[in-house]
Amino acid sequence: MVQEIKIRCKNNKKTLQLPIGSTLWDAYHALNLQMPYGPVSAKVNNKVEGLHYRFYNDKDVEFLDVTSSSGMRTYTRSLFFVLVKAVKDLFPECVLRIETPVSRGYYCDLRIGRPIEEDDVTAIWRRMREIVDADIPFHRIQSPTEDAIEMFRRQGMTSKVRLLESYGAIYTHYYQLDQTVDYFYGSLLTSTGGLKVFDVMKYYDGLLLRIPSRKNPEKLEEMVHQEKMLEIFREHHRWQEIVGLGTVGDFNKACQEGRTTELINVAEALQEKKIVRIADEIQSRRNLKLILIAGPSSSGKTTFSKRLSIQLMANGIKPYPISLDDYFLDREHTPRDEHGEYDFESLYALDLPFFNSQLQALLAGEEVELPHFNFQTGVREKSGKKLRLEDHMILILEGIHGLNPELTAQIEEQYKYRIYVSAMTTILLDAHNYIPTTDNRLLRRIIRDYKYRGYSALDTIRRWPSVREGEDKWIFPYQEEADAMFNSALLFELAVIRNQALPILERVPENVPEYSEAYRLRKFLRYFVPMADDEIPPTSLLREFVGGSSFHY
Known part of the structure; x- marks a missing residue:
């Protein structure tokens, strides 16, 4: 039976x-x-x-x-493997790195011993289409980790060897597509035939792999050029390649060799150097009176603005912070979202005419009384605080709408300097597995919400999709408007976050839908060797989330 x-x-x-x-x-x-x-x-x-x-x-x-975030990850990983196989079939000695989510696709660094040409890209697309049309199965194979390591070593896949060596598991799994083997973090499709929608195109000196839209999976995601964003990622990848720390396996090995202090000091120095450059650029523009800082949730905007203020003061400039929250419309006039709830993330929750009139008055040398928004009564009040712009004074405004031209539509461009801040994770899990920048920010937020706001990981994970929707609507469309971009991610931070995040994530119960995300994040964090935070300086951006900052928030 x-x-x-x-x-x-x-x-x-x-x-x-x-x-x-x-x-x-x-x-x-x-x-x-x-x-x-x-x-x-x-x-x-x-x-x-x-x-x-x-x-x-x-x-x-x-x-x-594929309309779910998890389903799209499965589709995308499967497409990565098809790309890997197609490139290997055509250029057996090439080096391919899937590096950066950008322009609503994935930038891939392909080195074939000469510059990539359009004919090469066309050949790759055709080979990928052949593989998809052949409906070849993806085989999931489990083996002792030492056997998998030896196999990847024979194939010259060093980044996978180092990752698995540092992971410490007895058994591991990998995938096989025809005669090609690879390791992927997470599930794949059962066969290539399900990958109907994709494209690959030449993008600067590499490739851009394009994927379906989650809203309409029968069509490609609409492409948005993000040259500034790509350059930030490439700048960090070039540095990481020089110092030999491009992947998590490289990082783990460096930690095991006792280089943690060096990694922390160099990563912090790189960020400070960038902040100094931005401060110097601001000083060189004599007419600037307004610095607008924007970025998505948990990108470290607050600490960045405080550190930038210090460098501005070192340059003889007096920064004065202004809170956008004080310019909210009275509650009764606040717009509502599609669910009938107050939409405080909307640009139109702000009193834009009043805000612009105060900025214009300040730029004209007049004195204004700054407002104060009473969140308990839902009414904007007079604060009693008077402000007049003095010589060498500059206003700093931090908020999600900072890059939106409509926010300061009545202010001349010569007075404005826009900065985009985000945690753009540049270290790769291995050559074919990038780390989503949203995972970095979500982990930061989980820790901060738990430590300072009384929210559980379950609460934060449950809210995250609505947070991301607001970012897609109000922040990401304006990234390329920035005069400067600042990457707040630190090379070592996920190893530090691991220690604080794992116990919080383990409290998410198995019987709720959010458990799948908590489980995925826990599994992901275990790829990093743990790192203590005792050597992280008190001014570090990471201190905003893990605690111990010398700044007041």
Whole structure:
């Protein structure tokens, strides 16, 4: 008699019995689910698994498609492998690094011994299309870690060797596509045939791999040129390549060799050097009176503005901070979102005419009384604080709308200097596995919310999608408007964050949907060797999140 197990499906609220050893694919077909874009992965007891996954016990299942963030990660990783195989088939001796999420795609550094030409890119696209059309299976293989390390060593895949050597697991898994093997952090599709929508194009001296839109997976994501953003990433990658610290495996090895103090000091020095350059640039522009600082959640804008203020003072400039929060409209006039809730992230939650009139008066040499917004009553009040711009004084305004031209539409451009701040994670897990910058910021926010705001990791993870929606609407479209970009991510920070984040993440219970994200982040953090924070200076941007800062917030 065939032993059966019970599957409870969250998609249609049905329960199904299947033979033990059945796969997620078997369950999907047996449930007769109608998913327009098909499943790409599934949550099994709130852990994301590939559709290869086999059942040996009763489980709860929720199938995911590419419109979910997790499903899109599965699709993208699978596309990475197809790109890796296509490039290897065409250029066996080349070096390919999947480096940077930019321009709503992924910038890839491809070195074939000569400059890349359009014909090369066309050949890569055609080979990728052949692989997709052939519907080749992705095989997931588990083996002793030492065997996987030896195999990758024979193939010259050094970054994977170092990652697995430092990870410390007894067993590991890797994937095989035809005769090509690779290691990927997370699940892949069952076969290449599901990767219908993609493109690859020449982008500066590398490639841009384009992916489907989550909102409409039958079409490519609309491309947005982000030259300034790309240059920030490339600047850091060039430095990391010079010092031999391009991947997590390199970083872990350096820590194990006792170089942690050096890594901290150099990373902090690089950031300070950048802040000094920005301060010097501001000093050189004699007409500047307003510095606008913007960036997404947990990017370290507050600490950056404080450190920039110190460097400005060292240059003989007197910074004066202005809070955008004090220019909110009275609560009764605040716009509402699609759910009928007050939308405080909207640009139009601010009294733009009043804000611009005060700036114009200050620039004209007049004295103004700054407002104060009373969050308890929901009404803007007079603060009693008077301000007149003195010689060598400059206003600093930090907020999510700082780069939006509409915020200061009535102020002449000659008076404004815009700075975009974000944690742009540049270290790679290995050559074919980048680290999402949003993961870095989410981990920072989880720690800060827990330590200073009384929120659990569950609360923060649950809110994160709405935070990201606000960023997509109000911040990211204006990134390239910046006069300067500042990368607040530190090379060593995820090793420090690991110590504080893991215990907080472990408190997320298994029976909530957010568990899958907490589990993924925990698994990811364990790739880093832990690093103590006792040598991090009190002025570090990271102190804003892990504590111990000499600044007051």
